[in-house]
Ligand SMILES: [Zn+2]
């Protein structure tokens with residue numbers, strides 16, 4: 001399709017299904033420019049020991065093997081940010097993760113220093129974007145995969161390549177529904193596998209919510225077992 005036809009189709013859909021802000025109900029976007037000011041930004045932590053780390057890097061002394069090398073999230077999983085992630089999931093609204101990525105890019109531009117280690121890794125030529133996939137059945141039921149859509153949109157905005165590297169083999173529960181650490185660990189165990197024939201040396205792995213980090217760690221372990229040397233995690237939101 002030509003760009004003009006796509007634009008017309010979007011305009012037509014906007015008229016049929018107008019978007020309303022989840023915060024104030026204003027028409028036009030799922031999160032308006034006023035309400036985005038109320039979304040809480042989060043501090044970064046070392047993805048291994050979980051202690052604060054200004055840039056989101058893994059501490060030099062924290063175990064590198066099979067663990068993420070860095071981890072950042074844009075917002076706290078509460079208030080309008082939480083409503084948006086849930087709304088996208090349960091109402092199959094594909095534009096929501098795209099809007100969140102656009103706001104995320106604004107956040108990076110406004111906090112260049114805090115995001116500097118992440119952006120340096122992102123824009124390294126060896127780095128590709130990937131995502132924590134849904135199970136195929138769930139993706140079909142919802143009509144889309146929120147993390148994949150976010151990864152594709154970030155790839156489009158940054159000119160980076162997006163590659164599907166992992167497959168979800170087990171229909172797991174959402175980590176946000178589980179309360180204890182052991183349950184979360186068991187929920188992710190053997191849940192993913194590497195798609196054969198793919199290759200990636202450096203990966204930014206995208207997900208919608210970071211809960212205990214168990215999923216991020218399990219996916220990183222698999223990526224590193226299959227040739228990845230460095231992995232950073234990027235999530236739209238993070239539970240506190
Ligand atoms: Zn609003």
Ligand SMILES: [Zn+2]
Pocket residue numbers: 046047048049050051058059062
């Ligand atoms: Zn650490």
